[in-house]
Amino acid sequence: MDFGFSYVFPAVRGKQALKEYYVVMCPLKLIPKIFLFDEEEIPAEHRSQRILNKNRIPEITNYIIENSKDYVFSSLTASVDGEMQFNSINADGGFKDIGQLHVSLDARFLINDGQHRRAAIEEALKVDPELGNETISIVIFQDTGLKKSQQIFSDLNRHAVNTTTSIGILYDHRDKLSILTKEIVANNTLLSRYTDKERVTLSKNSPKILALNHIFNTNLRLVNRSKGENLLNEEEEFLLDFWNELTQTLQEWNLVFEKKMSARDLRMNYINGHGVCLEAIGLVGYFLIKNYSNEWKDYIHQLNSIDWSRTNEKDWLHRAISPNGRIQKTRDTILLTANKIKQLLNLPLTEVEQKIEEKYGLGDFNDVKLI
Structure with missing residues (x-):
C-alpha cells in the first residue's frame, strides 16, 4: 500500500471468529464523507442494510445539537471494501494490538450498523460545524462481499433487545x-x-x-x-x-x-x-x-x-x-x-x-x- 495516499486512523486491533477487526477513532467531520450507507432503492435481498427511515433523523439530530456538551453515541460498525494495513506501535511488546490503521483512499466504507446516527451527524454538522473535530469510535471489518455484509448486519441485530x-x-x-x-x-x-x-x-x-x-x-x-x-x-x-x-x-x-x-x-x-x-x-x-x-x-x-x-x-x-x-x-x-x-x-x-x-x-x- 502507498501510505502517501491513505486514510490513517488511531486503532486497536482485535480478533473474532479467527478474523481481525479494528476499532478506530474518526472525526465527526469525516463521517459523511467516507462512511457510506447503502441507500439505493433496490430489493432487500441485494442490500446489506434496511432502508433509511428519514423520520428518525431530526430527532437524533436535535439530540446532538441540544446536548452538545453531554451527548453520547455508541460505535458505528462498518465494512471496508479495499486495501487495509495495520501497523502496531510496538510489534514485540505488550502494545502490538495498538497502532494505526491505514486504509486506501479508493476503499469503500459501508455502514453495517448506525446509519441513522451517521445521517444525524451529517445534519448536525450543518448546524454546528465545530462538532466536526469531535470523534466517534468505528468498528471496522474487512468486507468480503455482499453476503458477508448482510451476515454482519443480521448478527449485530439478531440478539439486540430494545429497552422498554x-x-x-x-x-x-x-x-x-x-x-x-x-x-x-x-x-x-x-x-x-x-x-x-x-x-x-x-x-x-x-x-x-x-x-x-x-x-x-x-x-x-x-x-x-x-x-x-x-x-x-x-x-x-x-x-x-x-x-x-x-x-x-x-x-x-x-x-x-x-x-x-x-x-x-x-x-x-x-x-x-x-x-x-x-x-x-x-x-x-x-x-x-x-x-x-x-x-x-x-x-x-x-x-x-x-x-x-x-x-x-x-x-x-x-x-x-x-x-x-x-x-x-x-x-x-x-x-x-x-x-x-x-x-x-x-x-x-x-x-x-x-x-x-x-x-x-x-x-x-x-x-x-x-x-
Missing part, C-alpha cells in the same frame, strides 16, 4: 415530563409502592398496579403534549394535583393498597387496572382542566361512582373490552373508553368524539350536548 419504554423514562434525565413523572411516583405513597419501573405490560401475577409508561402516557394525555415538549408551570402543578386526587379516589386501587385485594385480582376483574382506562381518564382530565378548571376535582371524585368491573359489558364492551373478553388498547379504544367515562360523568362530547361513536355505532349520545 418504562426503562427509557426511568433513565431519562433530560425530558421534563419524564422527570416529573418520576417525581409524581416518588412522592405518591400508592404509586411509589405499586408502579413497575421496568416493564411496559404487567404479567397476570405482577404485584404492581401500573407500569411507569402508563403514568407517563397518561400525563401526555392530561396536558395534550408530545414527548419532549416543554411544560408550563401550571401544567406541572396540575399533574401533581391530578395524581393525588386520582389515587385517593379510585377505591379498587386503595383496596390493593390496604391489602384487601391483590393487584392480580384488580387486573383480572376491573378495567381501571389497565393502561387503556388510565389513558382514557387522562383524556377526560385534559377536557376537564380546559373546560371546568374550577370543578375538575369534583368530577375526578365522581369516578368512584363508576362500575369499572369487566363484567359491566354494558359500558365497556367494544370499548376497553373486545368481543373475546380481552382488554384492548388502541387509539380508538382509548377514545371510546374516554367517551363512556364522559357520558357517565354527564359531560358533553366534542364533535370528534361524537364522530367516533357514530363510526363504531356505539351508545346513544343524542341527549348529550356537543361542544
Whole structure:
C-alpha cells in the first residue's frame, strides 16, 4: 500500500471468529464523507442494510445539537471494501494490538450498523460545524462481499433487545415530563409502592398496579403534549394535583393498597387496572382542566361512582373490552373508553368524539350536548 495516499486512523486491533477487526477513532467531520450507507432503492435481498427511515433523523439530530456538551453515541460498525494495513506501535511488546490503521483512499466504507446516527451527524454538522473535530469510535471489518455484509448486519441485530419504554423514562434525565413523572411516583405513597419501573405490560401475577409508561402516557394525555415538549408551570402543578386526587379516589386501587385485594385480582376483574382506562381518564382530565378548571376535582371524585368491573359489558364492551373478553388498547379504544367515562360523568362530547361513536355505532349520545 502507498501510505502517501491513505486514510490513517488511531486503532486497536482485535480478533473474532479467527478474523481481525479494528476499532478506530474518526472525526465527526469525516463521517459523511467516507462512511457510506447503502441507500439505493433496490430489493432487500441485494442490500446489506434496511432502508433509511428519514423520520428518525431530526430527532437524533436535535439530540446532538441540544446536548452538545453531554451527548453520547455508541460505535458505528462498518465494512471496508479495499486495501487495509495495520501497523502496531510496538510489534514485540505488550502494545502490538495498538497502532494505526491505514486504509486506501479508493476503499469503500459501508455502514453495517448506525446509519441513522451517521445521517444525524451529517445534519448536525450543518448546524454546528465545530462538532466536526469531535470523534466517534468505528468498528471496522474487512468486507468480503455482499453476503458477508448482510451476515454482519443480521448478527449485530439478531440478539439486540430494545429497552422498554418504562426503562427509557426511568433513565431519562433530560425530558421534563419524564422527570416529573418520576417525581409524581416518588412522592405518591400508592404509586411509589405499586408502579413497575421496568416493564411496559404487567404479567397476570405482577404485584404492581401500573407500569411507569402508563403514568407517563397518561400525563401526555392530561396536558395534550408530545414527548419532549416543554411544560408550563401550571401544567406541572396540575399533574401533581391530578395524581393525588386520582389515587385517593379510585377505591379498587386503595383496596390493593390496604391489602384487601391483590393487584392480580384488580387486573383480572376491573378495567381501571389497565393502561387503556388510565389513558382514557387522562383524556377526560385534559377536557376537564380546559373546560371546568374550577370543578375538575369534583368530577375526578365522581369516578368512584363508576362500575369499572369487566363484567359491566354494558359500558365497556367494544370499548376497553373486545368481543373475546380481552382488554384492548388502541387509539380508538382509548377514545371510546374516554367517551363512556364522559357520558357517565354527564359531560358533553366534542364533535370528534361524537364522530367516533357514530363510526363504531356505539351508545346513544343524542341527549348529550356537543361542544
